[in-house]
Amino acid sequence: VQLLESGGGLVQPGGSLRLSCAASGFTLSRYTMSWYRQAPGKERELVAVITSDGGSTDYADSVKGRFTISRDNAKNTVYLQMNSLKPEDTAVYYCKAKEVVQKYDIWGQGTQVTVSS
Secondary structure, X not given: OEEEEEOOEEEOOOOOEEEEEEEEOOOHHHEEEXXXXXXXXXXXXXXXXXXXXXXXXXXXOOOOOXXXXXXXXXXOEEEEEEOOXXXXXXXXXXXXXXXXXXXXXXXXXXXXXXXXO
16 A cells, blocks of 8 residues: 655646645545645645545645645556746655544655746
8 A cells, every 4th residue: 555656756846747646455445535745944834635435625825826636546556736836835745545434644754846047
């Protein structure tokens, strides 16, 4: 049972990246999915969340209008499209799965996103 993030890297300010979070060993359709991030010296913060059926999403104010969370339950994968990236978006990005009934969490190992010129 694990989550594997990918798609991070170095990008210039104003650029875009698409993060992926693939599940193995379990079915994502039973989980609410979230993306978090943690910058050096800061606490981990919630970036975006999507319900198990993809019908509802929510975002941190700092990323509204720039980031989009989506999911493809057939592919057992969740995505975070990040546009108009800023240096302050630099962080390790983690995905988290929360089971909708039993409420336990599964975390990925994280992927580094660096926004710099």
